[in-house]
Amino acid sequence: TVGIHDTNGSANGRFVHWSFNQVSSVIGGTSIVFTPPGPPADIAVFDGASSLVDGASTLVVPSANLGETRSVTLTITNQGSSPLTGLSVTKDGVNQSEFSVTQPGAVSLAAGASTTMTLLFTPSSAGAKTAALHIASNDVDENPFDIPVSASAMALPKIQVTDNTTGGTLVDGSSSLSFDAVGIGSPAQRVITIRNTGAGTLSGLALSRTGSTD
Secondary structure, X not given: OEEEEEOOOOOOOEEEEEOOOOOEEEEOOEEEEOOOOOOOOOEEEEEOOEEOOOOOOOEEOOOEEOOOOEEEEEEEEEOOXXXXXXXXEEEEOOOHHHEEEOOOOXXXXXXXXXXXXXXXXXXXXXXXXXXXXXXXOOOOOXXXXXXXXXXXXXXXXXXXXXXXXXXXXXXXXXXXXXXOOOOOOOOOOOOEEEEEOOOOOOOOOOOOOOOOOO
């Protein structure tokens, strides 16, 4: 309740009480407007369209093979009426060294404004991985905003086939091998190299053919 004492230049003073949802009144011919303070800065973090809950929502990063990198982009929004300031992010946890994170694109956000940050996962060993992100700000009850992180790393094989004549890498299902014209009964050959560029063992190699055999 807000009270204002107004003598209005006379002996008959008045004391007026307002509740916070009353925004104006007139005292002795003078209009006084009271505006309650708006809500403070309020951080919200989104993984795509999904809103994360501080300390409760686990961010699941797509699985990665050893030597690969996966990324997730998070959006930070100020859902309050006051500026959201002091934005910065840190990480910790058991496997934090296998994660890297970019700082938010802006350190402060006006009401309704948004910025983004990116988490990168580059595993150095196979298995389940965990870490945590902590987004600092001036939010009164979510500082920091904590995000548990989960990911999985795999040691999988990866086949690569190279045409030794051209040096180019063949694309599964779309690349072709072309031979120069030769006389009937004369042999022609192309050498290809098969490599395993993955982290696991490439096994079961076999060659077959379809189509014309001429």
